[in-house]
Amino acid sequence: MTQLRIAERLGQDAFLAQTLHRDYRHVPGALSPAELGALVSFDIVNDFLAHHRLEPPRLRLARDGDTLAPHQYATAVTTRRSTVWQRVHPAELHQRLAEGASLVIDQLDHLHEPVGDLAAELESWLRAPVQVNLYASWTAAEGFGTHWDDHDVVVVQAEGAKRWRLFGPTRHMPLHRDIADPEPPPDEPVAELVMRPGDLLYLPRGWWHAVTADQDTHSLHLTCGITPPHTGARLLNWLADQLLASDTFRRDLPLHTDQATKTHLGAALSE
Template sequence: MTAGTRTVAPGPAALARILEPCAPEEFLASSWGVRFLHVRGRAGRFARLMPWEKLSEILRRHRLDFPRLRLVRDGSPAPVSSYLRHVAGGRGRTSIPRLKPTELTKHLREGATLVLDAVDELHAPIEGLAEELELFFHEHVQVNLYAGWQTSRGFDLHWDDHDVFILQVTGRKKWSVYGMTRPHPLVADVERAEKPTGKPLWDGVLEDGDLLYIPRGWWHVAQPLAEPTLHLTVGVHNRTGLDLLRWLAERLRASETFRRDLPRTASPSARAAHAERLREELFAEFDAATLERFFAELDARAEPRARLNLPRDATPHTLPDSRHTLVRLVAPRPLEFKTAGGAVEFDALKRRWRFADEALVLLRPLAERRACTVAELCEEARGKLDERTVRAFVCELLTHGLVSLGDGDEG
C-alpha cells in the first residue's frame, strides 16, 4: 500500500465481497431479516478462508475440546470419548484434551459431520472477515465450520437464534429452507416454535462459491452429497427489544424511585401513585432518542478481538524505524468524532477518549481505513505534523491499547 492510498471502507467492502454479484444495497433492502437469499458465486472464491490443509493443521495443533469441537450424525452427537481423550496435566489439576485421529476419521468416513465453533479465533482470514462484518453490522459475529463426507445430515431440521450467511468453501451440500412458524422466536421463549409441516420455500444445492443467507428463526436443514464438503456459517447476533429493556433497567438503577421497595402493604391510592411515578420516570427515559443512545453505548462498550504483536506491543515507547510499519486500529466499531474547545473526543473500549484536535488528521484515516502505515500517516499529516510528532502520537495510542502494530505487507 503506497503513501496516501485510499481504500474502500472495510465493512461495506467485506459484505460486498461475500454477496457478489448481489449488491449490498439490494440485499439490505429486500432480504436482510425478512427472507432467505441464494447467491451463485464463482467456484473457489471462499477457498482461502479455510483450505483443507489449514483445517487439518488446526486439528493437529490446538487443544480443542467438546463442545467447541464435536461430531454429529443424523441429529445426534457422537460420544466425546470416542474421538477425544483427556489426560491429566499440571500435577493432575487440569484436564487436557487430545484428539484420537484414527477414531475421529473413522466417524467421518461413516457419515459424521465435523463441527468446529468460533474458527474466526483460529485462522486469520476468517477473523479478518468477521472483524469487517462487525464494523458494518455493529454486532458480534461468530463463524462456525461444518465438514462432511457421506450423506448423513449433521443436524435435524432447526432454526437459529441469529442471522446466518452460509459460505460454501468447497464441495456441495443440499439445503432445504422453510419460513418461520413463530415470528421472531427466542431460545428461552414463552411459546414453542413448532416444526414446519409444509414443503420448503427453497430446496437446492449449494455449489463451491455459493452463498445462502437465512434470517433468524427460519427453519432449515442441510445434507451432504457423498463427497467432501466444507462450509462456514457466519452468524450475526442482532439485539432485540428485550435487550433494549434490559439496558434500560440497568440505567434505571440510578433512579431512587426504581430502587425503592414496592409499596405492597400501602393503600390502593398510594400504590397507584407509586406506579404512576414509575411510569413517568420510565417514559422519561424511553424517549425518541433511546434507541440511538442504546446503539451508541453498545458500540462504545464493544470488546475488541485479541490482537498481539510481540515484542513490539510490549515496548510502546518506541516504534520500528521502518515507515512501512502498519498501525492498526483496535476499536471494534466505527468511531464518531466530536470536536470542541480545541479537542477531539470519541467513545471506544468502554471509555471516552480526548486528544488535542490536531490528532484528528491521524485519527480520521485510521478510523476510515482501520490500518495505515507510518508513511501513510505522515503523508496525511504533511504540513501539519512532522514525522516525530506522528510517531509520538502512535506510541501514545499504542500505550493506551487503541492501536496495534504489524508489518506493512499485512495491509
C-alpha cells in the same frame, strides 16, 4: 486485511432494505476459487487439527441430529494443575467421520486471520456481532436434522457441495431466550438448492432447514452467525439496568400499604 466485499455480493443496500430479516438469498459463484483458497480449505482444516489443541465443545461431532459424546473420539486428561481437557484421538475421530458424523469447529474467526477478516467485514456492515463456525462432512448422512437457528446466518460454501432444503419460519424472529418454541416445519420445503464452491446463502433466524452432503462429494462450509443485538426485548433489558441507578426503582413495591401510597408511587414511577 482481506476484503471479500460481502456486502456488495449480497446486494448492498437492496439486501438491507428487502432481504435482511425477511427472506433467504442465494448467490451462486459469489467468491472466486482464489478467494476461497485464501479463506479456508480442507488442507487448512487439517493444519488446525494437527497444530491446535481443539477439544470439545469447540470441536465437536454431530450425526442424525445429535451431538456425539466426547468419549467416542477423545479422552479426558487431567493435568498436573488438576485441570481437565479432552485429548482428541485421530484414529477414533476419523472413524466417527467415516461412519457419517459431521465435524464442527466453533469460532474459526479466532483461529484463522482470513476468516477473522470475513467476520469483521460482516460486523462492520451489519453492525452486529458475528461468529464463524466451520462444518465439514464426508458422507451423505445428515449431521443436524431439520432445525432452525436463533440468529441470522451467512453461509459460504468452500469445497464440495451440499443440498439445502429451506422450509421457512413457523415463529417470527425467535430468540435464544424465548417463551415458546416454533411450531414444527411444514412437510414440503419452500426452496431446495445445492450450494457449490463460492456460493453464498443468507437465512434469517427461525428458518427451518435441512442440510445434506448428498452430491457424491465431501463438503466444507462456513456459517457466519449474526447475533441479534438490537431487538426490542434487549432495549427494555438495557433500560431496566439503567433504572437501577434510581432509588425509586430499587424500592420494594408497597404491597402491604394503603391505596393512596400505591397511587403516589405509581405516579413517581411514571415520571
